[in-house]
Amino acid sequence: MMRLPCRDGSAATGDRQSVRRTSRSRALGHNAPMTMSATDGSPMRRLAVIGGGQMGGAILARAIAAGLYSASEVVVSDADPGIRDRLHASLGVRAIFDAPAAIDGATCILLAVKPQILTALGRDLRGKLLPGQVILSIAAGIELATLQEALGHSAIVRAMPNTPAQVGQGVTAWCATPDVGEASRAEIRALLAAVGTELEVDAERYLDMVTAVSGSGPAWAMVIIEAMTDAGVQLGLRRDWSYELVLQTLAGSVALARATGRHPADLRNMVTTPGGTTAAGLAAMERSGLRAALSDGIVAAYQRSVELGAAARK
Incomplete structure (x- = not known):
């Protein structure tokens, strides 16, 4: 090869x-x-x-x-x-x-x-x-x-x-x-x-993309953990309960995705009953621009990585 x-x-x-x-x-x-x-x-x-x-x-x-x-x-x-x-x-x-x-x-x-x-x-x-x-x-x-x-x-x-x-x-x-x-x-x-x-x-050019997706990725994940935990507290859960629920839900979801190899959309649909609570929550998140916000953040991180490389060449 x-x-x-x-x-x-x-x-x-x-x-x-x-x-x-x-x-x-x-x-x-x-x-x-x-x-x-x-x-x-x-x-x-x-x-x-x-x-x-x-x-x-x-x-x-x-x-x-x-x-x-x-x-x-x-x-x-x-x-x-x-x-x-x-x-x-x-x-x-x-x-x-x-x-x-x-x-x-x-x-x-x-x-x-x-x-x-x-x-x-x-x-x-x-x-x-x-x-x-x-x-x-x-x-x-x-x-x-x-x-x-x-x-x-x-x-x-x-x-x-x-x-x-x-x-x-x-x-x-x-x-x-x-x-x-x-x-x-x-x-x-x-x-x-x-x-x-x-x-x-x-190819080296992929490393700027990697920086944005996984290098900075833990920050994106922590924002999601914070937001979900805070929402649980707003609803009335104790913070330690909400935090543990969020951590295990995310860890379990990653394990499920790895074990099944199925597309995330398929796994999302497994818990999205028509007219149900998950469908209502997803619709609200889409209206708030969750996907776009995540995408914009990752693209901005990539652009900054490219800028750092250009500055170092000068």
């Missing part, structure tokens, strides 16, 4: 899906795996995390819990001494200020920093990255080409996780440059699978 290189505007050959869980890839000579190996002969993995905040810390914690790395195989760099102290105390990892020192010997370097500071970080790391090291960036909107230029490095993965990664229920879409070899891809897949589902996309 042929693999498309990950770059915006790439065209599919034959009948293919643009998103898949696994792919074959070529290990290019200038991105050969590092020669370090564990005592059992398997390649040794070492992780550097630049930015140990909410998402970086979550990915790190889940990766250690999954046994992908031991604490001694991880170094974290963060400007905040409080974050450094917390990660050292909770996970036992080495936590330092200096980013260039953190990447020494790493096979994978996770960039979990805000897009606004990537330029300055690039100046710190440029010229210090080695063949065989792969960069995994989760900075929203920052394109692979921009990262390559800023870091002076060709083997880069751009990914978009979401906050349920903190409990191992996230979904992360990712895209790699052709210079990312198979050993590095395997490490990326394992790292992202530790926090939930990982999906490799064929």
Whole structure:
């Protein structure tokens, strides 16, 4: 099965899906795996995390819990001494200020920093990255080409996780440059699978769409949870009752959709009796523009992701 290189505007050959869980890839000579190996002969993995905040810390914690790395195989760099102290105390990892020192010997370097500071970080790391090291960036909107230029490095993965990664229920879409070899891809897949589902996309342009649908998606879901809970309270339910009813209703609905594989419209119709309570509620929601509001919000998030990428290129 042929693999498309990950770059915006790439065209599919034959009948293919643009998103898949696994792919074959070529290990290019200038991105050969590092020669370090564990005592059992398997390649040794070492992780550097630049930015140990909410998402970086979550990915790190889940990766250690999954046994992908031991604490001694991880170094974290963060400007905040409080974050450094917390990660050292909770996970036992080495936590330092200096980013260039953190990447020494790493096979994978996770960039979990805000897009606004990537330029300055690039100046710190440029010229210090080695063949065989792969960069995994989760900075929203920052394109692979921009990262390559800023870091002076060709083997880069751009990914978009979401906050349920903190409990191992996230979904992360990712895209790699052709210079990312198979050993590095395997490490990326394992790292992202530790926090939930990982999906490799064929073209980078899909990642701005992913950002809007799933990257920002937990915010859309939380607004719905809030609104349904508040409505229950308005009707007279205790808040804790209403909240539990909403959480389990949504969790159960997702489980039902997964288990049956049926279209959401079919499942909606299962509870919509003609002239009944659900039909009345759905009609009111349609009049209030629920679908349009959700769609407009997702499109606005996509447009903002594109804007961030354009700004970073300047």
